[in-house]
Amino acid sequence: MIANVVEAQLGSNEPMIDDYLELIALIERIHRHFLEVVKLELDRLGVHDVNSVQALMLFNIGDAEMAVGELTLRGCYQGANVTYNLKKMVESDYIMQERSTYDRRVSHVRLTEKGRELRERLQRMHERHVEMLTQSDITDEDLRAVTTMLRQLEALWTGAGGIMPRSRVA
Numbered sequence: 001m002i003a004n005v006v007e008a009q010l011g012s013n014e015p016m017i018d019d020y021l022e023l024i025a026l027i028e029r030i031h032r033h034f035l036e037v038v039k040l041e042l043d044r045l046g047v048h049d050v051n052s053v054q055a056l057m058l059f060n061i062g063d064a065e066m067a068v069g070e071l072t073l074r075g076c077y078q079g080a081n082v083t084y085n086l087k088k089m090v091e092s093d094y095i096m097q098e099r100s101t102y103d104r105r106v107s108h109v110r111l112t113e114k115g116r117e118l119r120e121r122l123q124r125m126h127e128r129h130v131e132m133l134t135q136s137d138i139t140d141e142d143l144r145a146v147t148t149m150l151r152q153l154e155a156l157w158t159g160a161g162g163i164m165p166r167s168r169v170a
Helices: 002-045 053-061 067-075 079-091 114-132 140-161
Strands: 095-099 108-113
Touching: 002 053, 002 114, 053 067, 053 079, 053 114, 067 079, 067 108, 067 140, 079 095, 108 114
Parallel strands: none
Antiparallel strands: 095 108
16 A cells, blocks of 8 residues: 555656665564564573563663663664563663652663673674674675665654654664
8 A cells, every 4th residue: 555655656766666665674574583583592591581672772771871761762662662661671670760860750771780791691692693794795895885774764764754863872
């Protein structure tokens, strides 16, 4: 349905429309596959009190202390999901959450020792994946080109949606 509407509006750009729609579907599938990879890693590590989305949130927090709202800008999280997942991670002792002394509406989060240990284990998973990349046909240049294109697409969608750009996690 969406493809038909877009095709009708753009007509002569049919190949680009098909590629664009395929890219959107691919981004969604890759994200789901990556969440499954993280879930398998958690299972391998014997970690059952955190899910893959929570593990990614934990990884993105890293060594920082940040406001909860900042998490929605750093990742693929919706506000209600962030609140729920942080609550679960506080209950499982991965995260400390404290209200700001200056603005009681704002709370800050940081990793506990248990959270830092899991983050280190996830870092090792990423290091193994990078090693796998060096054994594949994917080059540094390929990764840079894809990253550049995805950032351009992010900027396009950010502009189209009239929203603030998300911060990039280094």
